[in-house]
Every structure is written in C-alpha cells, then in structure tokens.
Amino acid sequence: MTTAVETVMETQCPFCSVQCKMKITEKVDAGMRSYTVEPRQNAASEGRLCVKGVNAYQHALSNERISEPLVKRGGEFVPISWEEAYALIAEKITATQQQYGHQAVGVYGGGSLTNESSYLLGKFARVALQTPYIDYNGRFCMSAAATAGNQAFGIDRGLTMPLSDIRISDCIILAGTNIAECQPTLLPYFTDAKANGAYIIVIDPRLTPTAEMADLHLKVKPGMDAALANGLLKVIMDGGFIDQDFLEQRTTGFDEVKTYIETLDLSYIADITGVPKEDIELAGTEFGKSASSLIFTARGVEQQTDGSLAVRNFINMLLATGKIGKPGSGYGAVTGQANGQGGREHGQKADQLPGYRSIENPEHRKYIAEVWGIAPAELPGKGVSAYEMMEKIHTQEIRSLVLMASNPIVSNPNANFVEEGIAKLDFLVVVDMLFSETAQHADLILPTSSYLESTGTVTNLEGRVLLREAARPAMGMAKQDWEILSDIAAALGKGRCFQYETAEEIFEELRVASRGGLADYYGITYDRIRKEEGVYWPCPSLDHPGEERLFETVFSRPDKKAEMKAIANHFPKEKTGSRYPLSLTTGRVLGHYLTGVQTLKSPTLEARQFESFVEIHPKTARRFNVKDDELVKLHSRRGEIIVRSKLTAAIREDTIFVPMHWDGIQNINKLTSDELEPASKMPGFKVCAVAVEPLLASS
Known part of the structure; x- marks a missing residue:
C-alpha cells in the first residue's frame, strides 16, 4: 500500500501588483499529482485570490518549461551546457563590442523581475557591458x-x-x-x-x-x-x-x-x-x-x-x-506588473541608477560608482526608452541584445516593425522560463527559475516591500536570474563586481546603493520584512517604520511644495477619418496577463478564454456589416489582425476594444501607433485610428 506524499509551498502570486499570498499543496498518490491552492492572509489582499492566482502554479510546473540552455543550430534549438552557453555569449558580445563599440549591445528587462534582479540587471548593463542601452517593458506600464x-x-x-x-x-x-x-x-x-x-x-x-x-x-x-x-x-x-x-x-x-x-x-x-x-x-x-x-x-x-x-x-x-x-x-x-513599482526604482530604466537616482547627476554617479567599486567615468550615460531601443535595433545601432523576462514582439507598439528589427540582430540571448514569441527568434535561450523557485523582494502598488521566498528547487538546469547575470559577467571578465551567493546579499548591496535616494530602502532588511509583513519605502534607517502615507507635511520637491501646471486640452495625435473611422483602445481581461506567455500555458485559464475578440457597439456593427461572433479584420496604418466580434452596448459607438494578450494574427499591437509621449516616452497604446470589416468581405 502506497502512502500519499504532500509538499506544501508558501508563496506569492507572480502576476499583478497586489502580490497576494497563497499556499499550494502538491499531493502525489499512486503516481498521480494533484494541487490545491489556498489564499493566505496579508495586508494588501486580506486573504483573497483571483482566478489567475489560483491557477498560477500551472505555468510554473508546466512540461513546456525551458529546463536547459538551448542554442539555435540550423534553425532548430538544441541543448548545450551552461559552460558552452556562457562561452558563446562571451565570444559574441566581445566580438560585437570590439567591432561596433560598447553601445552596440543592449539589455531589455521586465517588470516582473524581483528588486534584486532588476538592480543587478542595471548593474550588469553598466558595469559588465558598459552600455548605455538598457530599458524594460515597465516603460509601457508606469x-x-x-x-x-x-x-x-x-x-x-x-x-x-x-x-x-x-x-x-x-x-x-x-x-x-x-x-x-x-x-x-x-x-x-x-x-x-x-x-x-x-x-x-x-x-x-x-x-x-x-x-x-x-x-x-x-x-x-x-x-x-x-x-x-x-x-x-x-x-x-x-x-x-x-x-x-x-x-x-x-x-x-x-x-x-x-x-x-x-x-x-x-x-x-x-x-x-x-x-x-x-x-x-x-x-x-x-x-x-x-x-x-x-x-x-x-x-x-x-x-x-x-x-x-x-x-x-x-x-x-x-x-x-x-x-x-x-x-x-x-x-x-x-501598477500593472508584479514588480512594476520596484522594477523602475533601481536601475532598469534608461536614465536611472539605484534608489531612483539620475544617471546624469554627477553626485549620483559618484555615489553608485563607489558602491560598485568602479570609477564614475566608467559608467555610461543615459540610454533611450524601450521602444526607441527597438528603433535602434531596427537600424542596427544595437546589434546584440540580452533580453530577460519580456516579450517585445507582442508587447511593443507597431509590432511588425519590432519583429523585423529583432530578426536583424546579430545575436539575441533570451532569459526566460517559457517559449515566448520573441524567444523563437533567439540565438541562445537560458532557462530561468519560476516564481515558485526564486527568492527575492518585490514592491507592491502601495510601495510596500515584500519578500517572496523560494518554495521548491529550480526545474531541471534552470538558474535564478541573478545567478545567470553574475555568471555572464564572470565570463566577460567582470566577475569581481558580481560576487554573490544569495539574493539577500544582493539586497544588502541594494540597500546601500539606494541610501539617500528618493527610493530609499536602506532601513529595510529581509528580517524586518519577515517580522513586519512588508515595509513601506522610503525607509532611511533600521529604526524608521517606513512611510505609508506620503506628503502629510511636505512634498519631495526642493521647495517642499507640490507644483501645479496648466494642462492645455489635448487631442490624440492620430485622427480618425474616412479610411480609418474608429478609435481603437486596448486593455486586459480577467483570466490573462500581459502577452499571455504564462497564462496561456495554464490549461484552466486558456480554457476560460482561448482567443481574442473585438468589442463593437451594435449600431457600429450594422454600419460596417459586422455580425456578432464572426471573424473580422481590423486594420490600421501599420498592419492588420483577425479577431472575433463581440457586439455590446457597453462601448462607445466611435470606439472598439481589443485585449492585449494574444500573438500572431490576433496581436493587437500590430495595429497600435509608435507615437511616443515626449516626456515619459510612453507609447499611445490606448487610441489609434482603425477600420473594421467582416473577414469574408475582403476575400
């Protein structure tokens, strides 16, 4: 008679910025595995879980996980050892930089990375690669x-x-x-x-x-x-x-x-x-x-x-x-992404150093250089935003790219243009746990750990720093993000600055690097987070409680006052007209997350919604001969897609809506505009001019 074996995993949801806590119980009985998921009490979600959180274990334990390094040979991915992978990266990146300069290599990150990985990715770009070109998909979030x-x-x-x-x-x-x-x-x-x-x-x-x-x-x-x-x-x-x-x-x-x-x-x-x-x-x-x-x-x-x-x-x-x-x-x-807040505070953005310091401020550069053990002159200058990096890839100013936890072919605006650029890269390294659409273009894929397998901090939408601890060993040969970055740095001869044994050691360095900055984490430690169930930043000292409510007496500008500004009425840069008569807006649905790489690998979540759709008002549908629940073609000045119609009076008559989670012929970002807001470099995802017609009408 066999005895059932249970494994309990205490963790946090990897998806949105609430960071709900949960307990996952794996039961193995007579060779069969089953899972139960229970919410756990926490200050933000108060013991609640949504359908994505309940099913998040499915993608993390999927048999589609990438479990070993893969190199593309003859158009196919084949396994290689970590040692071979690191040697290949060193060879290709060194050759690129010797021929074209340090700036010919770019780094592109993600808003789901832990604070430790986000911090290290910025340090990796600026110290190991000495490139100014680093940004991340959080550019499109916050x-x-x-x-x-x-x-x-x-x-x-x-x-x-x-x-x-x-x-x-x-x-x-x-x-x-x-x-x-x-x-x-x-x-x-x-x-x-x-x-x-x-x-x-x-x-x-x-x-x-x-x-x-x-x-x-x-x-x-x-x-x-x-x-x-x-x-x-x-x-x-x-x-x-x-x-x-x-x-x-x-x-x-x-x-x-x-x-x-x-x-x-x-x-x-x-x-x-x-x-x-x-x-x-x-x-x-x-x-x-x-x-x-x-x-x-x-x-x-x-x-x-x-x-x-x-x-x-x-x-x-x-x-x-x-x-x-x-x-x-x-x-x-x-905040949308799991660590959309912390991910933008410690160095993934093109113009930032840890602690929300500016890479263009000489005093900030000097301080971080001292923390990193390099000369300020060795730090590169300001780079460009995420989409502008795609433009530089397209023109081959950036010829090699290290991509971690992101899927720009689906998430960027004007996606056809982005895919064309990615295909031009001399060398693309993708660090991920699942095959994304962008990973399919990689020359080398490095397997990383899932949220169940990695320890690190994340900062929720309140500014509360939380600790998510590893609940199981990494799958196969996968490594944690920070291990991979440290190993690549060593292969490039910069290992002296990347000597870490644990994520906590990186956080201890991050604390010092952020000290005195706007996003000051110095008073936060792993022990404090465990005892206090998270600590708000700014927290400048170990005896500081963390500031849960900002601006009670002063604002953070030099004069301690908030600045008001007259904002003139603005109109979208792209106008509707006779050829493209409707405004397209995009967004999310309950069961899916970002570009769907994770949630579409969950059988339960995919079954809830396996294809995209377009919401269109019934009066508008009659105007363009569109019937409910039929395939329609949407096209803009940049491309076209095919999705299924969903007639609803819940939307304006001059507007249509399509969610953002699908790829291929359903990828809504094939239509969206690459116009950027001047100040933030945010693309105008939420409005572009489009036309709609029944699919059969165009045959």
Missing part, C-alpha cells in the same frame, strides 16, 4: 504616471497612501482603471467604500465591470482624459471648492492653472470629450464638496501620447482641493 508624480510631487510611488484609506474616503475617481478585471482582489476595498457612503466615479470609454459598480460613469472619448480633467477643474473652481490655505502654503503654479481654466467653456469640454455637460458638473461637484477624495489612474489614462499631462491634470484636482497627505485622500497609479 512611465507616464511616474513622470507626472516626479514633476508634481518630486517623487514617484504608486500610491501616496495605504490601501486602507480607500474604505474611509468620501469620493473616489477611477480613471482608466478596470480594477475588477486587472486587480480583482482589490475590488472589496471599493465596494466597502461605497457601502460606507463613498461616491464612486469611473472614467472609461467602456462600461467595464468596474464601471458597473460606480455611481457615475463618464464614458469619455479615448485620448480625451486631460480635457475631461480640465472640465472637472472648472466645476471645482466655479463651485468654490478650492482649498486656498493649502494652495498658498503647499503648492506653486495655481494662478497659471486658474487663468487657463477660466478661459474654458464647459459645453466645449463636453463636446470634445463626449461626456454630457451635466455629468461633468455632477462629477466635479461630488468631488469638490467631499471631505476626502482619492484619484486612481491606470493605463487607460497613462498609455496616451499626453499620458503624463493627463495624470498631472488629475493631480491638479487633488492639489486644488487640498486632498492629499490626509486620511482618505491622495493619488494612486495602479
């Missing part, structure tokens, strides 16, 4: 909100307050964020707030599950969020809802904003935004008269060619009414 936060407040942290403030707020605006599908374990905060009397306003071109919860839904035209915020500001100012004392004592720039807003006509704002004037008046009045208010933005507002300006304008609303730095009031950028 860069617009980060730019706005840095400009207005002097610091960028996703939420300026703890999640618990949601329940005590009187008015909440959710602008371009679909919490119910993207961060569903946070939804009870908002439903509880509503039960407590909060007035909830959702701004979105679609009637999403989040909008269904709202007291008021403002069905804005895609790309017109900044103008809508101007309309709300006009109602607030005309209604006398401003906080004059707060404005005088704690802000600058209000007079400029006031002067501009006084020139605006609310009927005109209603016309250009597509939101009825009476709804703008109601929303502005409810926000203005409330004792406390919160504003949350996400990609719907931020992934625009004026994304940071739109966010600045929503921040203007909070500052004008003095609703920040107080219980129940503040601003929140709802």
Whole structure:
C-alpha cells in the first residue's frame, strides 16, 4: 500500500501588483499529482485570490518549461551546457563590442523581475557591458504616471497612501482603471467604500465591470482624459471648492492653472470629450464638496501620447482641493506588473541608477560608482526608452541584445516593425522560463527559475516591500536570474563586481546603493520584512517604520511644495477619418496577463478564454456589416489582425476594444501607433485610428 506524499509551498502570486499570498499543496498518490491552492492572509489582499492566482502554479510546473540552455543550430534549438552557453555569449558580445563599440549591445528587462534582479540587471548593463542601452517593458506600464508624480510631487510611488484609506474616503475617481478585471482582489476595498457612503466615479470609454459598480460613469472619448480633467477643474473652481490655505502654503503654479481654466467653456469640454455637460458638473461637484477624495489612474489614462499631462491634470484636482497627505485622500497609479513599482526604482530604466537616482547627476554617479567599486567615468550615460531601443535595433545601432523576462514582439507598439528589427540582430540571448514569441527568434535561450523557485523582494502598488521566498528547487538546469547575470559577467571578465551567493546579499548591496535616494530602502532588511509583513519605502534607517502615507507635511520637491501646471486640452495625435473611422483602445481581461506567455500555458485559464475578440457597439456593427461572433479584420496604418466580434452596448459607438494578450494574427499591437509621449516616452497604446470589416468581405 502506497502512502500519499504532500509538499506544501508558501508563496506569492507572480502576476499583478497586489502580490497576494497563497499556499499550494502538491499531493502525489499512486503516481498521480494533484494541487490545491489556498489564499493566505496579508495586508494588501486580506486573504483573497483571483482566478489567475489560483491557477498560477500551472505555468510554473508546466512540461513546456525551458529546463536547459538551448542554442539555435540550423534553425532548430538544441541543448548545450551552461559552460558552452556562457562561452558563446562571451565570444559574441566581445566580438560585437570590439567591432561596433560598447553601445552596440543592449539589455531589455521586465517588470516582473524581483528588486534584486532588476538592480543587478542595471548593474550588469553598466558595469559588465558598459552600455548605455538598457530599458524594460515597465516603460509601457508606469512611465507616464511616474513622470507626472516626479514633476508634481518630486517623487514617484504608486500610491501616496495605504490601501486602507480607500474604505474611509468620501469620493473616489477611477480613471482608466478596470480594477475588477486587472486587480480583482482589490475590488472589496471599493465596494466597502461605497457601502460606507463613498461616491464612486469611473472614467472609461467602456462600461467595464468596474464601471458597473460606480455611481457615475463618464464614458469619455479615448485620448480625451486631460480635457475631461480640465472640465472637472472648472466645476471645482466655479463651485468654490478650492482649498486656498493649502494652495498658498503647499503648492506653486495655481494662478497659471486658474487663468487657463477660466478661459474654458464647459459645453466645449463636453463636446470634445463626449461626456454630457451635466455629468461633468455632477462629477466635479461630488468631488469638490467631499471631505476626502482619492484619484486612481491606470493605463487607460497613462498609455496616451499626453499620458503624463493627463495624470498631472488629475493631480491638479487633488492639489486644488487640498486632498492629499490626509486620511482618505491622495493619488494612486495602479501598477500593472508584479514588480512594476520596484522594477523602475533601481536601475532598469534608461536614465536611472539605484534608489531612483539620475544617471546624469554627477553626485549620483559618484555615489553608485563607489558602491560598485568602479570609477564614475566608467559608467555610461543615459540610454533611450524601450521602444526607441527597438528603433535602434531596427537600424542596427544595437546589434546584440540580452533580453530577460519580456516579450517585445507582442508587447511593443507597431509590432511588425519590432519583429523585423529583432530578426536583424546579430545575436539575441533570451532569459526566460517559457517559449515566448520573441524567444523563437533567439540565438541562445537560458532557462530561468519560476516564481515558485526564486527568492527575492518585490514592491507592491502601495510601495510596500515584500519578500517572496523560494518554495521548491529550480526545474531541471534552470538558474535564478541573478545567478545567470553574475555568471555572464564572470565570463566577460567582470566577475569581481558580481560576487554573490544569495539574493539577500544582493539586497544588502541594494540597500546601500539606494541610501539617500528618493527610493530609499536602506532601513529595510529581509528580517524586518519577515517580522513586519512588508515595509513601506522610503525607509532611511533600521529604526524608521517606513512611510505609508506620503506628503502629510511636505512634498519631495526642493521647495517642499507640490507644483501645479496648466494642462492645455489635448487631442490624440492620430485622427480618425474616412479610411480609418474608429478609435481603437486596448486593455486586459480577467483570466490573462500581459502577452499571455504564462497564462496561456495554464490549461484552466486558456480554457476560460482561448482567443481574442473585438468589442463593437451594435449600431457600429450594422454600419460596417459586422455580425456578432464572426471573424473580422481590423486594420490600421501599420498592419492588420483577425479577431472575433463581440457586439455590446457597453462601448462607445466611435470606439472598439481589443485585449492585449494574444500573438500572431490576433496581436493587437500590430495595429497600435509608435507615437511616443515626449516626456515619459510612453507609447499611445490606448487610441489609434482603425477600420473594421467582416473577414469574408475582403476575400
């Protein structure tokens, strides 16, 4: 008689920025394996899990995992040893840099990497490769909100307050964020707030599950969020809802904003935004008269060619009414990726050094160089943003690329252009655990560990630093990201600066590197995180509790005041017309994550939704002879895709929606524009001009 064997794995979900905790129990009985998943109590999700978290073990334990290094020979991937892989990398990168210079090699990271891996990836690019060219897919997640936060407040942290403030707020605006599908374990905060009397306003071109919860839904035209915020500001100012004392004592720039807003006509704002004037008046009045208010933005507002300006304008609303730095009031950028917050703080971005330091600041360069044991002159300068890296790959200014935990062929705008560029690379190294569409183009694939197999910290959307510990050994020959980077550095002759035995050793170095920076982690240790269930940054010393609510007395700008800025009404750069008459917007669905590399390897999640779709209003569908549940062709100035139609009155008549999780002929980013916002370099994913027709009509 055999005895069942159980293995218990305590871990955190690898997907969104809530970082829900869970216990996975593996049971082996008579050769059969089964799994049960239970949520665990934690401060953010309060013991909840969504459908993605419940099924996250499936991709991590999939038999499709890459378990050994693979090199492409004769168009096929064949196994090689780690030693051979490292030797090949050293040979190819050295040859590239000898012929074309250090800048001919680029590094492209991901927002799901731990803080330790993110930190080390930046150090690897700048010390081991000495290249300025490093950026990551988080550029498409938080860069617009980060730019706005840095400009207005002097610091960028996703939420300026703890999640618990949601329940005590009187008015909440959710602008371009679909919490119910993207961060569903946070939804009870908002439903509880509503039960407590909060007035909830959702701004979105679609009637999403989040909008269904709202007291008021403002069905804005895609790309017109900044103008809508101007309309709300006009109602607030005309209604006398401003906080004059707060404005005088704690802000600058209000007079400029006031002067501009006084020139605006609310009927005109209603016309250009597509939101009825009476709804703008109601929303502005409810926000203005409330004792406390919160504003949350996400990609719907931020992934625009004026994304940071739109966010600045929503921040203007909070500052004008003095609703920040107080219980129940503040601003929140709802982070998408698992470590979208921490991933942008410690060196993956083109212009950043650890601790949110600037690579162009001589004092910052000197400090980090000392931590790394090199001369400041050895540090390269500022690189370019993620999509601009793809342009440099296309022109072969970047000829070799080290890619870690990202899938740019699907996630970047103008995806056909990106794929053409990737195909031109002389040498592409992909570090991943599953075959992505980009990995198919690799010359060498290195197998990395899953979230179940790696130890490291992540920073959730609140700015709370959490520790996720390895729950099982790595699969096959896979290694942790930081081990791979350290080994490659050694193969390149730079091993002296990459002598680590554990992830905790890297975090100890990160603590020192971040000390005194905007994102100061110096007072945070693994032991503290274990004891306190996470620690908020900034945390400058071991006896500091961590700052859960920012800006209670001062802002982080040099003058200690927040900066307001007049934001002119903006229109999308790409206009609709007779050839491309509809506005396309994109987003997520509940069961999938990013480009689907992980969730589409989950049988349960794939079964829930195995193909993409386009939401189109019934009246619009009749106009273009589209029937429900049929294959249709969508095309823009950049490409075309084929998806299945889904008729719904939940979307504006001038707008269609397609999710972002599928590749190939369903890859929506074959259509999206590569226009970038000047300040943040965020692409305008959320609005481009398209046409739609039944597939058979084009045959």
